[in-house]
Amino acid sequence: MGLTLRQMRYFAALAKERHFGRAADAAHISQPALSAQILDLEQTLGVRLVERNRNGILLTRDGEEVLQKVSLILEQVERLEGLRRSSSSMLDGLVRIGIIPTVAPYLVPKLVPCLRNLSASLELELKEAVTDRLIVDLQEGRLDAVIAALPVQGDGLETVSLFTDRFFMAIANNAEAILMSPLTETQVDIDRLLLLEEGHCLREQALSVCGTAGKRSLVNFGATSMTTLLQMVSHDMGMTLIPEMAIPTETARNDIRIVPFADPAPSREIGLIWRRSSGRRDEMKALADAISDRATTNR
Amino acid sequence: MGLTLRQMRYFAALAKERHFGRAADAAHISQPALSAQILDLEQTLGVRLVERNRNGILLTRDGEEVLQKVSLILEQVERLEGLRRSSSSMLDGLVRIGIIPTVAPYLVPKLVPCLRNLSASLELELKEAVTDRLIVDLQEGRLDAVIAALPVQGDGLETVSLFTDRFFMAIANNAEAILMSPLTETQVDIDRLLLLEEGHCLREQALSVCGTAGKRSLVNFGATSMTTLLQMVSHDMGMTLIPEMAIPTETARNDIRIVPFADPAPSREIGLIWRRSSGRRDEMKALADAISDRATTNR
DNA sequence: AAGATCGATCGGAAATTCCTATGGGACTGA
DNA sequence: TCAGTCCCATAGGAATTTCCGATCGATCTT
Incomplete structure (x- = not known):
């Protein structure tokens, strides 16, 4: 068909030993075998080499020239061969994780030290985007894992739950509206419900929780982050659904009242998603354990 | 044993097509064959590539890394493969010729245009040294051919005659010694015979011609060139054997009398020598023809 | 639930590579 | 000069690798 590495290896041995017999010994083959391969190589290249x-x-002279090129090639092949991974089987190298915007700000600070514990030789690359975009990136190999609200649909994906994140309602502290606590969905004034822009799963979840999946909210500034939304709440522009994990961070910044829902409290399930074909199931499970440990304790 | 180019070629095809079936088609093999080679490659490298x-x-990620290295290797292999010589069969590229010092100065000016005619794409490299040294260089591959006085002995050499170069005697023009013309060897005064330093074949030839092979010359400055020798002759320091081919050049510079020998005139045979194993017999014959043509005409 | 797609596996055929034995050229040394 | 030696090429058959067609198993689609 074409050149082979075998021919090149034998040729290099021959060039080194300058003797068919000795070169054959060095290559652990018989002299005729080496002879034949050299002949083949010469014929393939259409050049007498020795x-x-x-x-x-x-x-x-042609042989010298070819030897030089062959040596280069063999050297690179050797380097490639010596690249066999230590196959540490645990996470290492670069890991790219996508996280949805309503989780990222609150989880990342816990995630980073947690991963540092899991593996020292680990470089993290994070991407924040809405679920759909993250899933596409995951499926096309630009991400290794995604942290998003379950369920998630997409071909070839595998999922494990990390933790349950209950929803609360956030209203202005000085709000005159007296809300029963615990809250029921019927008490929510749909016109005052503030929502994230389209694409955020939390937007749909909020509408669903408040039993208004079909209707459109009149107050729709399409906020891009929970922080913006809560800023609006604290200015008494309305109320919004807030996931439990966001509460410590966001209430520290805003003067806001957090009202729980009546049982059964609505919630979202945050999960870790990866490609089944990645063959990193065990690593992902370990990663998930580490994350859920960290996320549920000392919150 | 190790990596093979076959594996790499298939892997490159797979990386390009991103589909086993299509890659197999592109590589003109069946899908199982490709599958097996990829698996082999993965196992050899100890890394999951796809x-x-x-x-x-x-x-x-490992696959991307390997692909990059593999691409580089394949590119070099392709370049090597495309290097098949046009096998112009005639002389071209660099040709290294060794010439003995008593021939070089007189032949080289004729040689250069002659070779230019033989082949345009030809680079000439000349070396001047005594026969023994040239022959060693030839046998060890540092020269492609040697021009020296025949016969020459050495393993694996082949020879062809270029031309016959008669000997003359050179004496000072004002020499009082009256020499018969033509000359016979008995007329030579051994004490006045000037010789080149040891190692030059012309030295031995001169001694042989003058029938004094055994004796030592008293006048032995060990000159390193014919020109030096003839300078000495013109200063009436003695006489010396001069090959016919040197006469035009050397008599133009020195005031010298050239005396022929009686028949049968002594001479040396200049020949072209190369390694039998070089497989360039035809080229060498052609080269010899060209040289002897040029050397015998318009001298 | 049936069909379709895709890569892996299996079993035997085909091709390549290898080994032992031998041939043939070129030098060596009696 | 003639057997002996060294060295690479060639020959023939064995061993290994590569390949193909058929099929499996998993996954997704309808």
Whole structure:
């Protein structure tokens, strides 16, 4: 068909030993085998590479030239061969994780030290985007894992739950509206419900929780982050659904009242998603354990 | 044993097509064959290179890294493969010729245009040294051919005669010694015979011609060139054997009388010598023809 | 639930590579 | 000069690798 590494390896041995017999020994084959491969190589290249002499051989000028190129190639092949991974089986190297915006700000600070514990030689690359975009990136290999609200649909994906994140309602502290606590969905004034822009799963979840999946909210500034939304709440522009994990961070910044829902409290399930074909199931499970440990304790 | 180019070629095809079936088509093999080679490659490297998905495949990070190296290697191999010589069969590229010092100065000016005629794409490299040294260089591959006085002995050499070079005697023009013309060897005054330093074949030839092979010359400055020798002759320091081919050049510079020998005139045979194993017999014959043509005409 | 797609596996055929034995050229040394 | 030696090429058959067609198993689609 074409050149082979075998031919090149034998040729390199021959060039080194300058003698068919010795080169064959060095290559652990018989002299005729080496002879044949060299002949093949010469024929393939259409060039006489060696002069056969009584006392060993001599490379022709073409042979010298070819030897140089062959040596380069063999060296690179060797380097490639020596690249066999230590296959540490645990996470290492670069890991790219996508996280949805309503989780990222609150989880990342816990995630980073947690991963540092899991593996020292680990470089993290994070991407924040809405679920759909993250899933596409995951499926096309630009991400290794995604942290998003379950369920998630997509071909070839595998999922494990990390933790349950209950929803609360956030209202202005000085709000005159007196809300029963615990809250029921019927008490929510749909016109005052503030929502994230389209694409955020939390937007749909909020509408669903408040039993208004079909209707459109009149107050729709399409906020891009929970922080913006809560800023609006604290200015008494309305109320919004807030996931439990966001509460410590967001209430520290805003003067806001957090009202729980009546049982059964609505919630979202945050999960870790990866490609089944990635063959990193065990690593992902370990990662999930580490994350859920960290996320549920000392919150 | 180790990596093979076959594996790499298939892997490159797979990376390009991102689909086992299509890659197999592109490589003109069956899908199982490709599959097996990829698996082999993965096992050899100890690394999973591709993620098998429902819709084509995805390279792992290791796969991307390996692909890059493999591409480089394949590119070099391709370049090497495309190097098949046009096998112009005639002389071209660099040709290294060694010439003995008593021939070089007089032949080289004729040689250069002559070779230019033989082949345009020809680079000439000349070396001047005594026969023994040239022959060693030839046998060890540092020269492609030697021009020296025949016969020459050495393993694996082939020879062809270029031309016959008669000897003359050179004496000072004002020499009081009256020499018969033509000359016979008995007329030579051994004490006045000037010789080149040891190693030059012309030295031995001169001694042989003058029938004094055994004796030592008293006048022995060990000159390193004919020109020096003839300078000495013109200063009436003695006489010396001069080959016919040197006469035009040397008599133009020195005031010298050239005396022929009686028949049968002594002479040396200049020949072209190369390694039998070089497989360039035809080229060498052609070269010899060209040289002897040029050397015998318009001298 | 049936069909379709895709890569892996299996079993035997085909091709390549290898080994032992031998041939043939070129030098060596009686 | 003639057997002996060294060296690479060739020959023939064995061993290994590669390949193909058929089929499996998993996954997704309808």
